[in-house]
Every structure is written in structure tokens, then in C-alpha cells.
Amino acid sequence: MKTQKNSAVTEIATLPDNRGFYGKFGGRYVPEILLPALDDLNRAFSAARNDTIFQQEYHSLLQEYVGRETPLTYAGRLTEHYGKARIYLKREDLCHTGAHKINNAIGQVLLARRMGKTRIIAETGAGQHGVATATVCAYFGMSCIIYMGAEDISRQKLNVDRMHLLGAEVRPVTSGAQTLSNAINEAIRDWVSNVEDTFYIIGSAVGPHPYPLMVRDFQSVIGLETIDQSLKQEGRLPDHVLACVGGGSNAIGMFYPMLDHQDVKLYGIEAAGEGVKTPRHAATLTGGHPGILHGSLSYLLQTQQGQIAEAHSVSAGLDYPGVGPEHSFLRDSGRVTYTSVTDDEAIEGVRMLSSKEGVIPALETAHAIAYLNELMPRTGTNEFVVINCSGRGDKDMETISKYI
Amino acid sequence: MTKYGRLKNLFENKGPEQKIMSLFITAGYPDPGSTVELIKELESSGADIIELGMPFSDPLADGPTIQHASKIALDKGIHMDTIFDMMSEIRDQSDIPIVLMGYINPVLQYGLDAFFLKASKTGVDGIILPDVPPGEFPEVEALCAQYDIAPVFLVAPNTSEERMRIIDKSSRGFVYCVSVTGVTGARDRSEVSQSVSKFIDKVRNNVKNNPILIGFGIRTHQDAMAISRDVDGFIVGSALIDYIRSVSDQADWIKKTGDFVRELKYGTS
Numbered sequence: 246m247k248t249q250k251n252s253a254v255t256e257i258a259t260l261p262d263n264r265g266f267y268g269k270f271g272g273r274y275v276p277e278i279l280l281p282a283l284d285d286l287n288r289a290f291s292a293a294r295n296d297t298i299f300q301q302e303y304h305s306l307l308q309e310y311v312g313r314e315t316p317l318t319y320a321g322r323l324t325e326h327y328g329k330a331r332i333y334l335k336r337e338d339l340c341h342t343g344a345h346k347i348n349n350a351i352g353q354v355l356l357a358r359r360m361g362k363t364r365i366i367a368e369t370g371a372g373q374h375g376v377a378t379a380t381v382c383a384y385f386g387m388s389c390i391i392y393m394g395a396e397d398i399s400r401q402k403l404n405v406d407r408m409h410l411l412g413a414e415v416r417p418v419t420s421g422a423q424t425l426s427n428a429i430n431e432a433i434r435d436w437v438s439n440v441e442d443t444f445y446i447i448g449s450a451v452g453p454h455p456y457p458l459m460v461r462d463f464q465s466v467i468g469l470e471t472i473d474q475s476l477k478q479e480g481r482l483p484d485h486v487l488a489c490v491g492g493g494s495n496a497i498g499m500f501y502p503m504l505d506h507q508d509v510k511l512y513g514i515e516a517a518g519e520g521v522k523t524p525r526h527a528a529t530l531t532g533g534h535p536g537i538l539h540g541s542l543s544y545l546l547q548t549q550q551g552q553i554a555e556a557h558s559v560s561a562g563l564d565y566p567g568v569g570p571e572h573s574f575l576r577d578s579g580r581v582t583y584t585s586v587t588d589d590e591a592i593e594g595v596r597m598l599s600s601k602e603g604v605i606p607a608l609e610t611a612h613a614i615a616y617l618n619e620l621m622p623r624t625g626t627n628e629f630v631v632i633n634c635s636g637r638g639d640k641d642m643e644t645i646s647k648y649i
Numbered sequence: 650m651t652k653y654g655r656l657k658n659l660f661e662n663k664g665p666e667q668k669i670m671s672l673f674i675t676a677g678y679p680d681p682g683s684t685v686e687l688i689k690e691l692e693s694s695g696a697d698i699i700e701l702g703m704p705f706s707d708p709l710a711d712g713p714t715i716q717h718a719s720k721i722a723l724d725k726g727i728h729m730d731t732i733f734d735m736m737s738e739i740r741d742q743s744d745i746p747i748v749l750m751g752y753i754n755p756v757l758q759y760g761l762d763a764f765f766l767k768a769s770k771t772g773v774d775g776i777i778l779p780d781v782p783p784g785e786f787p788e789v790e791a792l793c794a795q796y797d798i799a800p801v802f803l804v805a806p807n808t809s810e811e812r813m814r815i816i817d818k819s820s821r822g823f824v825y826c827v828s829v830t831g832v833t834g835a836r837d838r839s840e841v842s843q844s845v846s847k848f849i850d851k852v853r854n855n856v857k858n859n860p861i862l863i864g865f866g867i868r869t870h871q872d873a874m875a876i877s878r879d880v881d882g883f884i885v886g887s888a889l890i891d892y893i894r895s896v897s898d899q900a901d902w903i904k905k906t907g908d909f910v911r912e913l914k915y916g917t918s
Contacts, residue, residue: 274753274780276710277816278805278830420716426707433709438831440807537754537780538707550728551758552706 257580258504260571265454265541267574273453275540279433282440287455289360294462299355306351307466310384311341313348315467317474317631322601327617330484330624334604334634335471337495344607344636345467345495346448347377352463354381357444364439365389367446368432370397370425370491371562371609372404373636374448379413389413392432396423397561404640422555425491425565429539449492450569453540457497457569464498471631472502484628485620487512488635489612490583491527491563493572495635500581501571510582512620513572514612516558517585527556528585529568530576543570559588559644560608562636590615592648595638607636608644653799655746655774656822659697660860660881668873669882670914671698671862672889673750675718676735677727678704679897685738687893687903692745694907695914698862700777700884703732703751710779712834714887717894729759729767736771748775748801748822753786761788765796775799775822783819790819803827804856806848813855824856825884826863828876835888836866849879870916885913 260267273283293299307313316339320332337345350367357365365382368391369375375391382389391408395417398405408415421427429451436445450460475483486503488496490513503509518526526532529544536545538553546554546566556566575581586594591608594615599605606614613632624630638645663669672691676684688699704719704727711719736747749768756764756778768776776798781789783802793800799822804813807830817824828845829836852861864884867873877883892909896902 273782273785275782276779276805277782277803277808278827280782280812281807281809421706430707430709434712434832437710440830534758536757537752539709540780545754547754547758549758551755552723553754 257575257578258501260574261454261458265458267571268577270535270543270570270573271454271457271541273540274537274542275453276437278437278440279453282436283453283455285360286356289356290455290459293356293359299359303352303355307348311347311351312339313466314470315339317471317478319478320602323598326601327621329621329626330628330630332617333483333629333631334602335467335499335631337467337633337635338604338606338610338637342373342377342380343639344373344377345464345498346374347380348466348498349448349460349463349494350374350377350381350446353444353446353459354385354387357446358385360444362442362444363387364443365446366392366432366435366443367448368392368425368428369448370394370428370564371560371607372397372401372408372640373562373607375413375415376404376407376411378446378448379408379411382413383411390435391415392418392428392435394418394423394425394428397425397428400644401561401640402643424556424561426553426556426567433539449494450497450571451492451539451541451543451567457541457571460494461497461501461571464494465501467495467498467633468500468502471499475631479629482506482509483631484508485510485512485624485630486633487514487613487616487620487630488633489514489563489609490530490568490572491516491565491609492567493569495633497569497571499633500575504580511580512616513581513583514616515583515585516560516563516591516612517587518557518559520587521585524554525557526585527558527563527565529566530572530583531585533566535573538567541570543573544568544576559591560612562607562609563612584616586612586615590618592645595645596649604634605638606634607638608641610635611638652797653774653821655744656698656799659746660823663881668877669697669860669862670695670873671700671882671884672696672910673700673702673884673886674889675702675704675715675722676732677722677725678718678890679721679893681722681725681727681731683903684735687906688739688745689743690903690907691910692743694910696745696910697882698746698748700748700750700886701732703729703749703755705752705755708752710832712832712887714835714890715833718890729755729764733767733771736773740772746774747772748777748799749773750777753778753781753789761792765792765798768798769796773798775801777801777803777825779803783816793821801825804852806830810851810855813852817856817858820859823860823862823881826852826861826880827865828863829865831865833865833887835868835891845876853879870913873913
């Protein structure tokens with residue numbers, strides 16, 4: 246294994262290196278067939294990053310189609326409830342399609358068009374990334390295939406119907422636990438077989454280089470806006486910033502622009518499912534070990550023999566045995582605190598935000614909300630907290646109904 | 650023995666018209682107790698190399714056949730030490746070149762050093778890790794050299810000529826030529842298309858230091874002969890496992906598999 250680079254804290258934001266490593270994490274552990282595609286993608290992405298026309302098109306779509314910028318909402322009754330630091334919500338749930346996923350889907354579809362790819366594939370867990378991808382494919386008139394675990398299809402039926410309505414083909418994946426991880430396997434198999442004309446839009450900050458970097462770039466708009474809004478509304482940067490972590494796309498988008506601001510404490514909240522001491526959880530950074538899955542080295546839930554374990558979470562979007570490699574790096578470097586909350590606590594989080602603020606959060610987002618119970622007593626009344634409200638909960642009503 | 654001895658001898662002693670047949674099976678499929686006996690049967694039926702699959706829970710370069718075999722083997726409790734035990738047992742009885750094939754994570758969790766040491770001690774000749782292409786994990790290549798385990802890398806139809814030369818330089822034993830872009834699995838193939846023979850020409854022009862074996866999609870003797878005409882031999886995996894699956898509930902399935910393999914190699918007489 247690579248020895249971990251002893252990066253000075255100020256260097257954190259310059260990662261990955263040119264081979265796609267965040268310390269020892271990341272890389273490109275993929276079949277030979279995919280290397281030319283990753284090379285092409287890396288070239289196109291690097292060019293697009295520095296191309297003002299591309300950036301203009303991306304940002305105008307975010308403004309006119311997605312509805313950015315999203316507000317930073319003061320959560321008054323929630324603040325009152327804890328009687329400590331002021332609480333704000335970064336309202337990614339107000340993005341078109343109902344979650345932050347579309348920020349990345351738009352960026353990657355623009356890249357696909359630039360590269361002349363005509364066929365789009367994607368995986369989805371909760372269905373938010375699938376819906377976002379199907380949406381932008383409809384907008385641009387591109388053909389779209391979404392791989393989704395059969396288990397997720399049954400618990401996120403509303404999103405499946407949305408994808409169909411948007412003209413996407415949803416292919417059920419019946420291997421393994423029939424959830425997000427299996428859907429990624431199947432999407433990669435499709436990509437290996439159709440690599441010439443197909444663009445694979447990965448929805449989370451996972452996969453081989455340059456995907457984690459690309460997803461971070463397209464999601465960083467969340468953190469950049471939050472910085473501007475915090476300065477406007479509070480005159481300074483937040484003291485505590487919370488985001489849920491499955492693969493980690495909303496979290497890295499929120500955290501990355503703040504990494505160099507050492508005074509901002511960052512918290513990534515994973516899904517503890519039925520408890521991290523049980524085998525039924527998805528808290529990769531809390532309960533996993535480094536290994537290689539889906540093209541990169543990162544923390545993984547796995548057996549001692551290196552077989553990938555089945556994750557479990559009430560939230561389909563967090564139900565993944567891996568995590569983005571940059572999060573693994575940020576965990577080991579200590580810059581971000583990773584912790585976890587259980588299914589039951591997350592359901593409480595849904596109830597709390599709904600009743601106190603009139604915002605029904607996605608089950609994923611509810612994990613970050615639930616962590617307030619632990620964090621808030623330690624905060625001061627002169628501090629303020631920002632929670633990345635990554636998605637809305639309409640899609641989860643069927644699951645939530647079972648608990649209320 | 651010289652470096653990479655068994656593989657080297659095999660190709661050095663090969664007649665000019667002879668085609669090397671390499672057969673892939675998943676260790677522990679259809680059941681762990683029969684793998685050693687199966688390998689002996691494959692050898693006596695004409696196999697020149699055995700690629701012994703180390704099953705992985707998430708085999709993302711494999712089609713449904715090998716996914717299924719991997720799952721069964723894992724369900725039956727196969728892990729790395731069982732595979733090394735099989736290796737030792739085979740080496741007591743046979744000198745057929747054996748190449749382990751699988752994904753990097755179980756190797757990594759076993760411990761890279763421990764894995765290569767054990768592989769070398771139990772008589773493994775080479776290793777194929779489809780998710781570790783040359784240059785992406787230098788430690789693995791260094792350990793191969795240190796422990797005398799031939800690293801076998803893959804070339805695909807979309808591999809550039811420059812890259813083919815790098816793959817040739819990094820490989821020992823042989824180079825694995827993937828005939829189609831896709832996952833593993835038997836395919837209907839009536840003839841070798843023009844694009845495939847063009848690709849094979851390109852591989853031959855760039856892979857000069859290693860023998861070339863071609864695989865992916867070969868089902869029959871006719872497929873094998875047609876596609877390996879201009880290279881050193883061929884690899885069959887999914888078609889063999891499909892066959893085993895179709896007869897594995899019969900008492901004499903190992904002998905039947907031997908007949909299937911003889912036909913693969915020599916055709917029906």
C-alpha cells in the first residue's frame with residue numbers, strides 16, 4: 246500500500262495529486278478497458294475547468310434551470326428548541342428535482358456533450374441522482390439508462406415513476422443486496438461493454454480518478470454559496486458545518502471550500518443503521534477498513550477476507566459500503582469529524598425538522614439533523630451552525646409512514 | 650528452476666502450430682472439495698495452463714456466469730487460505746502452470762507481502778488482477794518480481810499501441826488479449842470479424858516480449874481455432890463454467906467436463 250503523504254494542513258485543498266491520490270486514498274483500480282476512457286475524461290474535464298464558455302454554460306443552467314442560488318435559511322424554532330448556537334439550513338432541497346444531485350448531473354452531462362458521447366448511464370440509490378440524470382437527459386434530448394437495485398426500486402417507487410416519466414430506462418439490478426453498490430457494479434459492466442459511445446455519470450464522490458474530483462468540483466457550489474451567505478447574514482464563517490455522508494457528494498461539496506478555514510469545524514454524519522455494533526449499518530468511516538472497491542482505495546465495510554459487506558440504512562442514499570476517497574483522507578488527517586446516527590435517530594430527525602421548521606428532509610439529510618442532539622449542547626449562544634439540507638423528503642414518505 | 654519456470658518452459662517447448670489452451674475455473678466451484686480433482690482432469694484432458702479464480706463479492710469485470718460461480722464459491726466458505734491449500738495439494742501431484750486470477754481487494758486484505766510469499770511457496774506461477782492495470786499499483790508489480798510470480802496484464806481492443814508496449818514490458822508469462830470490449834462471458838460467434846483480426850495484428854506488432862493468449866467469448870473448438878490462428882493460444886472461462894453448471898448435479902460431472910475440454914482443444918473427431 247502507498248504510504249500516506251504527510252501533508253501539511255494548508256495543502257489539503259490542493260489534493261488530489263495528478264494520479265488521483267488523496268494521500269494513500271483514491272487511484273484508478275479499474276480494468277484496462279476503462280483506462281482510455283478515464284484518460285479522455287480527465288483531459289476533457291481539465292479543459293472544461295479552465296474554459297470560460299463551459300463554466301458560463303454550467304453556471305447559467307444552475308441559475309436558470311436548477312434555481313440557484315439556494316437560500317441559507319435561519320431555523321428559528323430549531324434554534325429556540327436547543328437554546329444554544331443559531332442554526333441555519335443550506336437549502337439544497339429547493340434545487341430543481343429536490344436534491345443537490347442535479348448540480349453534478351448538469352456538469353457531467355455538459356462534459357458528455359462536449360466529448361461527443363450520446364448515451365448516458367448512471368447508478369442510483371435513493372433515486373435522486375437517477376432523477377437528476379434523467380432530468381438533464383430529457384432537457385438535452387439524450388438517451389438515458391439508470392441502474393437501480395431492485396430493493397431500492399421498491400422503497401423509492403416515486404422516484405422510479407419520475408425517471409420513467411422523464412424518459413429514462415430504469416434497469417433493475419438483482420445481484421447482492423440489490424442496492425446502490427450492486428447498481429454501481431452493473432453500471433460499470435455496462436460502461437466496460439459500451440465504452441466508445443457511453444458516458445457514465447457517477448452521482449457520488451466515489452469511483453476512479455477523476456470522478457471524485459469532478460463530483461467535488463460540481464458540488465462545491467454548495468460550500469461556496471454558503472461561505473458568501475454566511476458572510477452576508479452573520480458577518481463571518483460558521484463555527485460548525487454538518488452534512489450527511491453516504492458516498493459523500495453533498496458533504497464534499499459543502500466541506501471542500503471550507504477546508505482551509507481551520508476555525509470552521511466540519512462534521513460528516515454516516516448511517517449507523519441498526520447500530521455500528523451490529524452488522525446492519527452503513528457507517529464506513531466509523532466502522533470500516535481501507536480497501537479497494539469501484540476503482541479507488543478508501544474505507545470500506547468488508548469481511549476480514551476482503552469481501553465487501555452488505556451495508557444497511559433506512560436511507561437508500563446512504564446504503565453504501567464504501568465512501569469517497571477524499572473523505573477517507575479527511576478522516577485520517579483529522580480535518581473532518583465523522584460520526585454516525587441510527588435509523589431511529591434519523592426518523593426522529595425527520596419529525597423534528599418537519600414540525601419545527603416546516604421542512605420535510607430526505608432520510609439522508611435527516612442523519613445530519615439528528616446529530617444536532619449531540620452537537621448542540623456543546624455549542625455556545627454566540628456560535629452558529631450550518632446544516633447541509635441536501636434533499637427533500639417527499640420521496641421517502643412511504644418509508645417514513647411506517648414509522649409515524 | 651529458472652524465473653517463471655513452468656510458464657516459460659511451456660511456451661519454449663510449444664510446437665509452431667500448437668495452440669496453448671488456458672482454462673479458467675473459479676476455486677471452490679461447484680464445491681470446494683472437487684477443485685483439485687477437477688484441475689487434474691482438466692490437465693489430463695489437454696489444458697496447458699490453469700487460471701484459478703479467487704472469488705470476490707463484487708466482480709465488476711465479470712458477466713453473469715462468473716458472478717454466479719464466485720457467489721457459490723464464497724457461500725461455500727472459500728477464502729485465500731483454502732486456495733493456497735488447494736495449490737499445495739495440486740503441486741504434490743502436478744506441474745501444470747497455474748495462474749491465480751481475481752480482484753485486488755481480497756489480496757490486499759490478506760496482506761500484500763503475505764500473499765505473494767504464500768503464493769510463491771505453494772507454487773503459483775502467475776497472477777492476473779483485472780482491476781490492477783500496469784502502473785496503477787507499483788507495489789504489486791515489485792512484489793511479483795521479488796517473489797517470482799508472473800504478472801499477466803490485459804490488452805483490449807481500445808488499448809493504444811503505445812500502451813500495448815507498456816503492457817508487454819510489464820508482463821511476464823504471457824499477455825492476455827481481450828478480444829472484445831466487455832465483461833467476461835461466452836458469446837455467439839460465427840466468425841472472426843475483420844475488426845478483431847485487425848486488432849490481433851496490432852497486438853502482435855506491439856507485444857514482442859511475451860506470448861499472446863486470446864480470450865473473452867470463446868465457446869467452441871471452432872471459435873478457439875479461428876480466433877487464435879495468429880497468436881499462441883486461447884483462454885476459455887465462462888463457457889467451461891457454464892458447462893460445469895449444466896452437469897454438476899451428475900455423479901460423473903468431472904469426467905464429462907474432461908470430455909468437454911478435450912473437444913474444446915481437439916475438436917470432434
